[in-house]
């Protein structure tokens with residue numbers, strides 16, 4: 001079609017019409033591409049969730065064995081004084097062994113006896129000691145007690161390992177016989193695994209829990225939040241509202257943006273050099289972890305805060321200055337309240353990133369094996385992602401499901417935080 | 433006529449007053465944005481308790497000049513002021529003059545209504561509160577109510593003082609901004625195109641209001657509407673390319689302007 005044809009009104013319409021089809025087609029292709037992208041992202045997410053939940057859900061249950069424990073006076077408190085020192089030193093493992101022996105009286109072979117004793121967790125002794133320390137009236141009585149089974153038994157019950165003969169599993173034929181026997185007597189069953197949520201780390205999977213890591217994470221996050229939020233907001237307010245725009249502030253701006261992209265392990269190395277080696281702060285402490293994560297989170301918070309300050313219309317500032325507010329007052333009374341939701345959203349996103357951070361914490365020693373629950377920011381501690389890293393590295397089969405379960409807990413926390421950020425943003429949507 | 437940006441026009445008409453009515457007097461005011469000279473050697477007197485309107489083509493420097501009077505230009509980076517402005521004989525660019533105190537004496541109403549995203553009450557109460565003008569809640573209530581009444585808004589909003597100021601209509605918002613400006617009882621009110629975002633009815637209301645406020649306040653209004661300038665102002669100043677071309681009684685400017693440019697502009701032959 002050449003130019004001359006365009007002279008008439010109809011020809012022009014015809015031309016536009018002929019192109020219209022292609023224009024709509026382009027639009028549809030674009031939309032389809034977007035939908036495909038979203039669907040594939042969702043599929044990946046679904047695979048991730050399914051695989052983690054699939055291998056982790058069984059950790060929320062733990063196999064227990066019921067034994068008739070006789071709290072023998074002669075074993076626990078031979079001189080009838082109820083001296084706590086004596087009570088806590090008694091041979092509770094012996095009580096468990098006696099009870100097991102009574103249950104399976106026909107076992108006499110020493111090696112077989114050892115196998116029998118190992119079906120109950122070594123943590124059973126601690127549980128009995130705790131019971132006695134709490135209530136000394138138990139001494140001299142016989143009680144039915146549910147004690148955690150050894151992790152190999154637990155894994156066998158859950159179907160994760162097989163008989164030794166059939167493959168690489170660690171469970172023996174005689175053990176399987178006893179297990180069947182216990183099940184018949186209704187003395188073996190799976191119960192909710194409270195230890196997983198209340199215990200600290202342990203070499204024994206059935207005694208290991210994430211409470212220590214959760215508390216460590218909590219302290220670390222508190223330190224991070226307490227430092228990075230006020231510092232980040234103050235920096236953003238100064239840079240955006242008060243600082244002169246010159247080469248220095250430009251340099252600072254470039255550096256802040258740069259810091260946001262620095263790999264997190266670099267901050268860990270910095271923390272090691274500065275906080276541990278130079279200032280001599282304790283290793284593995286949430287305080288140092290918080291400091292390192294603050295360095296990492298600050299740029300994110302500063303950038304988000306500056307963006308939300310920038311989004312406040314200048315007419316608001318002019319209005320405040322116009323009635324005689326000082327610059328500080330116009331910022332504090334008008335600009336900051338309007339920018340705060342955006343700042344909070346940025347902070348939550350930064351904190352969510354810090355929550356999942358492992359590498360910098362490895363550098364400052366938060367990767368140590370720590371059994372005790374920390375009670376302050378100076379105590380040795382670990383955090384959830386590092387706990388995942390530690391357990392993922394452990395050879396025991398039972399730690400595999402605990403790793404996945406911990407990931408589930410971590411994901412739940414992340415989900416809550418990000419949902420909070422979205423809710424905040426929705427709730428305080430700009431209204432001018 | 434060929435004009436370049438370097439042209440400076442001698443002001444004709446009656447820029448300077450010699451009766452005792454002078455409220456603001458500006459002498460040899462120059463304003464630069466970086467290298468660019470936005471106001472060129474402007475000298476003019478503004479009379480007390482009168483409405484003075486600034487007219488002129490877009491970009492001629494009306495807003496810039498207005499902002500010099502309450503030192504809002506302090507907050508603009510790269511903006512440099514030269515010259516002399518006195519209010520009641522007091523040099524406002526003096527080192528000892530506090531811009532915050534100055535702005536408490538000079539209210540400002542902007543082109544686009546810009547109420548704070550807070551309640552109507554809080555919008556008006558903000559100024560008196562930061563300056564500590566009210567000793568207690570009932571005094572503050574009093575100030576808020578009288579300001580809203582003077583701005584002709586009270587009857588429309590008296591049942592919804594706790595509603596957000598941003599929920600009002602454009603014209604109501606602008607009157608709220610006027611109430612906010614007069615709540616600190618300024619001596620001078622600067623208005624930068626206060627009606628440009630409003631419909632004719634809302635505009636008429638504001639013009640009526642300006643006419644009433646004239647009793648107590650010195651008012652400067654920037655406007656693009658010749659009719660508005662003619663209706664509300666007693667004196668009119670015509671700016672062109674940063675120069676003040678002509679100042680005179682509004683009547684004279686519109687009936688018998690002295691300068692060619694003024695004549696062209698008000699008859700719409702400008703350009």
Ligand SMILES: Nc1ncnc2c1ncn2[C@@H]1O[C@H](COP(=O)(O)OP(=O)(O)OP(=O)(O)O)[C@@H](O)[C@H]1O
Pocket residue numbers: 465468470489490491492493494495496497508
């Ligand atoms: N912040 C600024 N930085 C640099 N130049 C500016 C700035 N503000 C205004 N100017 C320039 O100064 C000149 C005068 O601007 P001003 O806003 O005072 O004009 P005006 O008369 O108010 O125009 P309008 O009627 O469109 O509002 C214009 O040429 C403008 O480009």
Ligand SMILES: [Mg+2]
Pocket residue numbers: 494495496624
């Ligand atoms: Mg303007």
